Amino acid sequence: MHGVAEGSAKGCEGCANCGPTLITAGMNLSDCDYVVALAGNPNTGKSTVFNALTGLRQHVGNWPGKTVQRAEGAMAVGKGNARKKYKIVDLPGTYSLLSQSTDEEIARDFLLFGSPDVTVIVVDATCLERNLNLVLQVLEITSRAVVALNLMDEAERNGLKVDPRALARDLGVPVIPMAARRGRGVRELVAAIGEIAAKPNGARPRPSTPLPAKLESAIEDLSRQILETYPNLPNARWIALRLIEGDPSVTREVEAGTLGQIGHDLSVESTRPKAGVEAAL
Numbered sequence: 001m002h003g004v005a006e007g008s009a010k011g012c013e014g015c016a017n018c019g020p021t022l023i024t025a026g027m028n029l030s031d032c033d034y035v036v037a038l039a040g041n042p043n044t045g046k047s048t049v050f051n052a053l054t055g056l057r058q059h060v061g062n063w064p065g066k067t068v069q070r071a072e073g074a075m076a077v078g079k080g081n082a083r084k085k086y087k088i089v090d091l092p093g094t095y096s097l098l099s100q101s102t103d104e105e106i107a108r109d110f111l112l113f114g115s116p117d118v119t120v121i122v123v124d125a126t127c128l129e130r131n132l133n134l135v136l137q138v139l140e141i142t143s144r145a146v147v148a149l150n151l152m153d154e155a156e157r158n159g160l161k162v163d164p165r166a167l168a169r170d171l172g173v174p175v176i177p178m179a180a181r182r183g184r185g186v187r188e189l190v191a192a193i194g195e196i197a198a199k200p201n202g203a204r205p206r207p208s209t210p211l212p213a214k215l216e217s218a219i220e221d222l223s224r225q226i227l228e229t230y231p232n233l234p235n236a237r238w239i240a241l242r243l244i245e246g247d248p249s250v251t252r253e254v255e256a257g258t259l260g261q262i263g264h265d266l267s268v269e270s271t272r273p274k275a276g277v278e279a280a281l
């Protein structure tokens with residue numbers, strides 16, 4: 001494929017016409033500059049995208065719930081001093097950040113507390129409405145996001161017309177049409193990941209509906225208290241909202257004092273200096 005080489009910088013080295021050079025770096029996770037999470041509903045093609053980016057062979061199959069643990073791999077993009085290396089994290093499928101099952105909690109905890117530099121939300125273009133629920137939830141917690149609009153080949157086969165541009169405009173984040181099984185859109189996804197990773201503030205998701213002032217001030221108070229107990233915990237606001245709602249699993253974790261631990265376990269060093277990337281490849 002144009003712009004994609006495996007294992008080392010062989011094959012197409014990238015040119016003005018073919019966009020960024022992707023070098024699948026497999027399990028070589030040393031000295032990554034950025035961390036990219038792959039999230040999405042079950043069976044949307046997350047592991048297929050992961051395999052395309054890393055050259056690894058995560059299990060794919062046509063039923064939901066195959067990926068049950070976090071899997072990690074690497075890709076490198078660009079040439080010479082401009083080369084950046086990315087750790088790619090394949091997550092179990094989840095319908096919602098409020099989900100309860102163990103594999104869904106693995107995905108939720110990484111998205112909330114793992115501080116990925118870019119979150120790629122892989123969605124199924126044939127059932128957008130259901131998939132957008134998770135997209136909107138993720139955009140509530142991060143602006144560093146890209147939507148991979150996968151299974152476009154299936155949508156086309158079914159006569160569905162999906163407009164990625166309109167979706168990107170409405171969501172305020174890049175939307176990349178893909179048919180990942182055939183490698184379609186992989187290069188564009190790599191470019192979008194690079195763009196968001198390099199932007200200090202990420203994309204600009206459209207703001208959600210404002211909450212009533214009283215609720216907003218309660219959330220602020222509670223967030224402050226959470227941060228006093230768990231300094232540096234990302235997404236204290238999300239935790240505060242769940243406590244106000246009475247979410248049982250979040251309440252349990254706050255009471256048990258395990259929230260800070262989750263943040264500590266998952267936080268990943270990112271945006272590290274690039275030294276050693278060349279050697280690592």
Ligand SMILES: Nc1nc2c(ncn2[C@@H]2O[C@H](COP(=O)(O)OP(=O)(O)OP(=O)(O)O)[C@@H](O)[C@H]2O)c(=O)[nH]1
Pocket residue numbers: 040041042043044045046047048049059060061062063064065066067068091092093094150151152153154178179180181182
């Ligand atoms: N037609 C088509 N099939 C695809 C595409 N991408 C992935 N698939 C297929 O969709 C199925 C699910 O792919 P996976 O990559 O395992 O999906 P996943 O999101 O990792 O699934 P879970 O880990 O179970 O959540 C597999 O049969 C893939 O071959 C695509 O773009 N088009």
Ligand SMILES: [Mg+2]
Pocket residue numbers: 046047048059066067091092093
């Ligand atoms: Mg999977």
